[in-house]
Amino acid sequence: MTVLAARTGAGLRWLDPFDPADWPERERPTHLVSGLLSTTLTVLAGAPTAGKTHLAVGMAAALLNGERTFLGRELSGELDSVAFICTDADGAASVRRRIAPLVATPGSKRVRLVDYTGAGETEWTALTDAVADLAPGLLVVDNVLGLVDDVNDNGEAKRVTAPLLRLTQQGTAVLLLTHTGKPGPTGPAQGVNAAIGARTWSVPARVKATLTAREKDGRRQIKAHNNDGEPVTVDARLDVVGEAPVWTPGTGDGGPGQQEETKATAGDMWDALAERVVQEQPPGVMTARGLARHYAASVGMSEDYVRTRLGSLVCWNETRWEHKG
Structure with a gap:
């Protein structure tokens, strides 16, 4: 034990940046999704209807599926497990309905969801200890407002974020969702579109994002x-x-990155593609993910988008593709 550790009683030790023995499990990429999702703590803020949960689900599914990119940003690798702590009413059930259609191989992945309504330190510590035992590659906390009585209280923010930071040290990336303040005459105290509440929520985050x-x-x-x-x-x-x-990339000028569909023609296009699948029975393709890879280029859409749309229209029935219903 070093002199520093002896004085503090905290079990602290100095680390040598040039000695690999001091970093056996510390070398990891800085981001799960380049520039958007850190391998430690990320705070994502947005208005209540901006789509924060949708974005969290989209990134989680891309990581579970081993996609190469998400919205044009490189992924560092594939995750085997993801967990969500949900504080909104119907939170876990809502996340289930969103993520279940997107995971290509659910039998080989672990997605764990929990509704949390506790407000005390004991309950929060017990839950984060359970997450540590689960050891997911990514934990999504949705959202801050359901964790504390006063989001502006620095003490409450430290109480919640301290166990989350310990999880990041154990190898679990944490994505913390929160709201932005209402703009008012001069904007929120920390700027327009800043996360609401005490600065302690976002200070330790390696990525601070707004949607x-x-x-x-x-x-x-x-x-x-x-x-x-x-x-x-x-x-x-x-x-x-x-x-x-x-989610699909945009053009950068406010226009969508993929082909626009009018409501009058979108249904016809997907019905026609589903019929094409049933007629062609693409050789060796027995999963929705395989269908997406086979047909995405021909319709000019992302693989995720094609997989989700076709997955709602056709199914594999042991030996062949058939229309659902």
């Missing part, structure tokens, strides 16, 4: 400030199929 939305056409913009890189701005489009979120 803004134009509800009428599904256009979204993510702005992220990184301790480990340059600021990132991502324009995106959100489509909700059933309840599953499908």
